[in-house]
Amino acid sequence: MTRRGLPVFLWTVIVGSLLAHNLYLWVSGGIHPDTDILALLPAERRDPALEQASVKMVDAAEQRLIALIGAPDWAEARRAADAYREVLGRHGDLFQLTDQAGERLESGFLALFGRYRQVLLTAADEAELHNRPAQFWIDRALAKLSSPFSGPQLGAWQDDPFGLFRSWAQARAQETPVRPRDGRLFVSDARRAYVVIPINLRAPAFSIGGQQLALPILERARQAAQSAVPQADVLEAGVVLHAAFAGAQAQRELSIIGIGSLSGIVLLMGLAFRSIKPIGLILLSIAVGCLGALSVSSLVFEKIHLITLVFGASLIGVAQDYGIYFLCQRLSANSEIDSWQLLRRVLPALILALVTTVIGYTGLALTPFPGLRQMAVFSVTGLIFGWLAVALWFPTVARERAGKPLPLAERCAAASMRWPLICRDRATYSALAALAIFAAIGWSRLSAQDDIRSLHNPPKKLLDDQIKISELLDLPTPAQFFLLRGATPEILLEREETLKTRLDPLVERKLLTGYHAISNWVPSAQRQTSRHRLVEKALLSDDGALAVLAQQIGEDRHWVAALGARFLAPAEPLTVDKFLKAPASEPWRHLWLGKSADGYASVVALSGVGKAGLTALSQAADGLQAVQWVDKVGEISSVLGKYRYAMSWVLLLSYLAVFGLLYPRYGFAGWRALGPTALASIATLAILGIMGKGIELFHVLALMLLLGIGVDYGIFFQEQSGAEDGAAWLAVGLSALSTLLSFGLLALSKTPALQAFGLTMALGIITVCLIVPFFRKQ
Amino acid sequence: MKRLMRSCVWIIAVLALLGAVPTAKIQSMIAKPTVLCGRFDQTKQLVGLKKPVRSRGRFCVLAEKGVLWRSEWPFANTIKLTRDEIVQLQGERVAMRLEAKKEPTVRMINSVLFALLAGDLDQLEKLFEIDGDVNHQSWHVTLKPRTAALERAIGAITLDGAEYVKNIAINESSGDRTSIVFSAIQTGEGAMTVDEAALF
Numbered sequence: 001m002t003r004r005g006l007p008v009f010l011w012t013v014i015v016g017s018l019l020a021h022n023l024y025l026w027v028s029g030g031i032h033p034d035t036d037i038l039a040l041l042p043a044e045r046r047d048p049a050l051e052q053a054s055v056k057m058v059d060a061a062e063q064r065l066i067a068l069i070g071a072p073d074w075a076e077a078r079r080a081a082d083a084y085r086e087v088l089g090r091h092g093d094l095f096q097l098t099d100q101a102g103e104r105l106e107s108g109f110l111a112l113f114g115r116y117r118q119v120l121l122t123a124a125d126e127a128e129l130h131n132r133p134a135q136f137w138i139d140r141a142l143a144k145l146s147s148p149f150s151g152p153q154l155g156a157w158q159d160d161p162f163g164l165f166r167s168w169a170q171a172r173a174q175e176t177p178v179r180p181r182d183g184r185l186f187v188s189d190a191r192r193a194y195v196v197i198p199i200n201l202r203a204p205a206f207s208i209g210g211q212q213l214a215l216p217i218l219e220r221a222r223q224a225a226q227s228a229v230p231q232a233d234v235l236e237a238g239v240v241l242h243a244a245f246a247g248a249q250a251q252r253e254l255s256i257i258g259i260g261s262l263s264g265i266v267l268l269m270g271l272a273f274r275s276i277k278p279i280g281l282i283l284l285s286i287a288v289g290c291l292g293a294l295s296v297s298s299l300v301f302e303k304i305h306l307i308t309l310v311f312g313a314s315l316i317g318v319a320q321d322y323g324i325y326f327l328c329q330r331l332s333a334n335s336e337i338d339s340w341q342l343l344r345r346v347l348p349a350l351i352l353a354l355v356t357t358v359i360g361y362t363g364l365a366l367t368p369f370p371g372l373r374q375m376a377v378f379s380v381t382g383l384i385f386g387w388l389a390v391a392l393w394f395p396t397v398a399r400e401r402a403g404k405p406l407p408l409a410e411r412c413a414a415a416s417m418r419w420p421l422i423c424r425d426r427a428t429y430s431a432l433a434a435l436a437i438f439a440a441i442g443w444s445r446l447s448a449q450d451d452i453r454s455l456h457n458p459p460k461k462l463l464d465d466q467i468k469i470s471e472l473l474d475l476p477t478p479a480q481f482f483l484l485r486g487a488t489p490e491i492l493l494e495r496e497e498t499l500k501t502r503l504d505p506l507v508e509r510k511l512l513t514g515y516h517a518i519s520n521w522v523p524s525a526q527r528q529t530s531r532h533r534l535v536e537k538a539l540l541s542d543d544g545a546l547a548v549l550a551q552q553i554g555e556d557r558h559w560v561a562a563l564g565a566r567f568l569a570p571a572e573p574l575t576v577d578k579f580l581k582a583p584a585s586e587p588w589r590h591l592w593l594g595k596s597a598d599g600y601a602s603v604v605a606l607s608g609v610g611k612a613g614l615t616a617l618s619q620a621a622d623g624l625q626a627v628q629w630v631d632k633v634g635e636i637s638s639v640l641g642k643y644r645y646a647m648s649w650v651l652l653l654s655y656l657a658v659f660g661l662l663y664p665r666y667g668f669a670g671w672r673a674l675g676p677t678a679l680a681s682i683a684t685l686a687i688l689g690i691m692g693k694g695i696e697l698f699h700v701l702a703l704m705l706l707l708g709i710g711v712d713y714g715i716f717f718q719e720q721s722g723a724e725d726g727a728a729w730l731a732v733g734l735s736a737l738s739t740l741l742s743f744g745l746l747a748l749s750k751t752p753a754l755q756a757f758g759l760t761m762a763l764g765i766i767t768v769c770l771i772v773p774f775f776r777k778q
Numbered sequence: 779m780k781r782l783m784r785s786c787v788w789i790i791a792v793l794a795l796l797g798a799v800p801t802a803k804i805q806s807m808i809a810k811p812t813v814l815c816g817r818f819d820q821t822k823q824l825v826g827l828k829k830p831v832r833s834r835g836r837f838c839v840l841a842e843k844g845v846l847w848r849s850e851w852p853f854a855n856t857i858k859l860t861r862d863e864i865v866q867l868q869g870e871r872v873a874m875r876l877e878a879k880k881e882p883t884v885r886m887i888n889s890v891l892f893a894l895l896a897g898d899l900d901q902l903e904k905l906f907e908i909d910g911d912v913n914h915q916s917w918h919v920t921l922k923p924r925t926a927a928l929e930r931a932i933g934a935i936t937l938d939g940a941e942y943v944k945n946i947a948i949n950e951s952s953g954d955r956t957s958i959v960f961s962a963i964q965t966g967e968g969a970m971t972v973d974e975a976a977l978f
Contacts, residue, residue: 005844021862075904128829139853139868140873142852142853142855143853143855143868143873145822145824145831145832145853146820146831146835146849146852146853146855147847147849147855147857147866155952156824156825156826156952156953156954157825157826157827157954158823158824158825158827159954167874168879170876173881174881177879177880178882178883179882179883180922180927181886181927182925183925186882187882188878188885189879190862190881243884474880534927552852553827553829553831554829555827555828555829556830559826559827559828563826
């Protein structure tokens with residue numbers, strides 16, 4: 001085997017195994033792209049309790065789906081809901097309908113809490129017990145006696161003469177507006193009554209297969225409900241709906257970008273080379289790049305995200321650059337030159353081009369967003385494999401010059417003679433001045449935007465349904481909550497109670513509608529003892545409220561003594577353990593994170609939080625020990641902002657690094673390779689400013705990639721000398737057009753992040769192409 | 779044998795007809811004024827109390843609006859039930875307010891109470907099994923909750939009346955018993971006093 005033969009042979013073996021691995025992946029179902037909408041969100045910092053809290057708050061909801069079937073009349077709502085359930089019920093393997101849970105919970109309620117009624121008080125009643133005179137309590141007991149319909153009964157009157165336990169139970173019941181009614185769950189607003197149907201999805205929410213099975217059935221259920229009751233209103237919310245939407249959208253975009261770029265490139269190559277062979281070679285390098293990217297990514301990552309593939313599809317437009325460059329050189333080079341000699345000549349340029357582009361993609365890998373890192377790994381490996389295919393195969397395959405010199409290349413060369421060069425003349429200065437003015441105008445309109453919605457932008461109907469359901473059910477937000485820690489459950493409950501005294505005024509100011517905490521149900525032992533004493537002192541003293549009340553209703557001392565004794569009968573304290581074991585705790589168990597290595601942790605969840613409340617809430621825990629305010633939305637926005645800022649600096653430093661890379665080969669003339677991209681970036685930002693776009697992290701990341709790709713064009717131009725200029729023109733033109741096509745198609749993406757990326761790249765590539773000939777070597 | 783079977787079916791059918799509750803008949807006997815006010819005398823027999831607890835006062839039922847229940851003796855206390863809330867007033871002070879937005883059963887309680895006081899059997903039939911009879915100008919029905927939840931919340935109820943409901947008796951599952959007698963029924967615009975009207 002020759003000296004060259006060995007690497008080529010090895011390379012062929014590697015590609016063969018890539019092919020085999022890919023085949024294996026497809027056959028074994030190893031590639032089932034993930035549609036997790038949160039994949040773009042930053043990975044959790046290393047804090048086990050926080051991680052667990054987020055998982056319980058968010059991921060517990062992953063498999064859950066909630067449907068509300070409403071109609072002006074309860075009977076109609078029930079009929080529509082029954083039709084809906086009937087359809088889902090036929091698919092028990094996919095949907096699990098939780099039945100009549102409410103009814104069971106209600107009956108278990110008294111059995112558990114009735115035993116601890118003397119220590120279960122609302123905060124308001126506790127305050128009144130401290131402040132109000134005996135007469136207040138006598139009046140309250142008498143009022144309760146005179147009212148004919150006292151509502152749901154929690155035992156006989158004498159078990160709760162002052163209505164303390166009753167108001168506590170009422171407050172607990174009001175933590176959710178959902179009520180059992182006729183064997184269904186009921187909620188209503190002023191105009192409609194709704195049946196609430198909680199559904200557990202049995203197929204994984206993020207698997208495309210599961211979504212494709214579940215969604216049509218949900219659609220049929222909706223239709224069944226609406227044909228049973230035409231005016232029925234069906235609201236649905238669930239992670240699976242978002243995931244299915246995001247998945248379908250990504251698949252659509254993947255095929256648009258993939259097929260669009262490929263056919264565009266075939267067409268371009270056909271026009272330029274007028275021969276089949278170059279087209280085949282370019283497609284081969286792209287294919288090897290994609291195979292390599294898929295193989296390596298599937299080995300490095302557990303799952304490949306669909307959005308990675310969408311972004312990866314734009315690789316098609318970048319990976320062919322090296323092939324095109326080599327082929328253009330081959331076709332314009334003297335036919336006496338051997339292809340391997342040619343490779344040796346163009347190798348430095350090819351290496352520089354690869355390294356700079358890899359630097360461009362590395363920007364993505366520096367962010368804490370798992371999705372972006374995956375995109376970086378996918379793209380970089382794709383590029384490297386595509387590049388290796390060019391370097392190792394093309395010289396062997398494209399051995400001699402094919403046909404006559406390219407007419408297009410000659411025309412390009414002719415055009416290049418007319419394109420002015422930048423030098424110290426009036427034209428250059430005035431052009432730069434014009435650019436400066438344009439940039440100043442555009443930049444002055446730039447504003448920063450770090451909105452989480454750039455990562456996930458669901459359709460309006462999904463969002464509207466979700467908002468309506470959250471309002472109707474008064475659901476706590478999964479994105480904002482307090483995380484508390486303590487060495488023992490008792491300390492934790494006490495900390496919750498302290499926090500709650502700070503939240504109560506905020507509830508009164510209507511900054512939130514309420515909070516959910518385990519201590520709402522289980523007071524701390526300390527609080528249980530103090531309440532016991534409080535009730536005894538305020539109501540049961542010798543001439544206290546109970547004694548006076550007895551006189552007024554004609555009962556004697558014995559009655560007072562008996563009631564008092566029952567009231568004060570020693571009971572063991574209510575504990576978190578007892579509560580968690582009872583069925584009544586089912587809706588609240590996720591709030592208790594339990595024991596971990598560094599003690600216990602729990603969550604205080606908030607409902608009805610408006611924008612106005614966020615600042616006050618973020619400060620509510622100030623100064624409290626081991627209480628942490630968690631705001632996922634704010635955190636993501638701040639991470640986006642922080643990285644936008646940091647990546648801007650990385651971008652500037654990358655320019656220096658690239659200049660350093662170019663220096664050994666071009667010396668100070670390296671600015672000619674770098675200049676076009678720098679000017680194009682400035683101009684692109686100005687155009688974005690004039691378009692009124694807010695600058696996001698993704699714009700900055702795109703500029704980073706623009707540096708990687710734009711510099712390639714600069715390098716290709718610096719490698720030329722006079723007569724062969726045409727090849728560079730053609731190579732840059734073809735590369736740019738295909739890159740433009742790929743990223744232009746990416747700009748049509750409905751995912752705002754990808755759209756921002758695609759738009760910036762497309763604008764940048766056009767500008768680089770227009771500017772780069774000015775900077776060619778004299 | 780076949781004949782015997784057939785006659786059995788006939789007998790059952792006839793019996794069913796005889797046993798059918800004459801709700802339509804009762805409904806036709808009951809007046810449906812837009813405003814109905816009157817006096818009530820309530821007696822509560824509570825578990826653990828030797829003596830019954832009595833109270834009396836005025837009440838109003840307003841079609842489409844709600845119910846007002848004002849005890850005057852031995853203790854002044856007003857309860858106002860509307861579609862959107864239940865408010866309890868002791869004098870001027872709001873002692874309790876339950877909003878339908880937070881407590882959806884408010885609307886249910888309101889509609890049950892309204893139906894009870896107005897004698898709207900069609901409405902009550904949705905929630906209770908109704909059994910009863912008509913005797914000349916008066917009628918008597920017993921209401922048995924259709925669901926266990928309602929059984930726990932309200933218990934069994936009996937109603938007596940003629941043109942209006944005269945008595946209500948409630949037997950709660952805890953053993954507490956309430957009996958209410960209505961009198962001095964007035965209808966029409968003048969039925970409400972000025973300060974009662976001011977509450978709506």
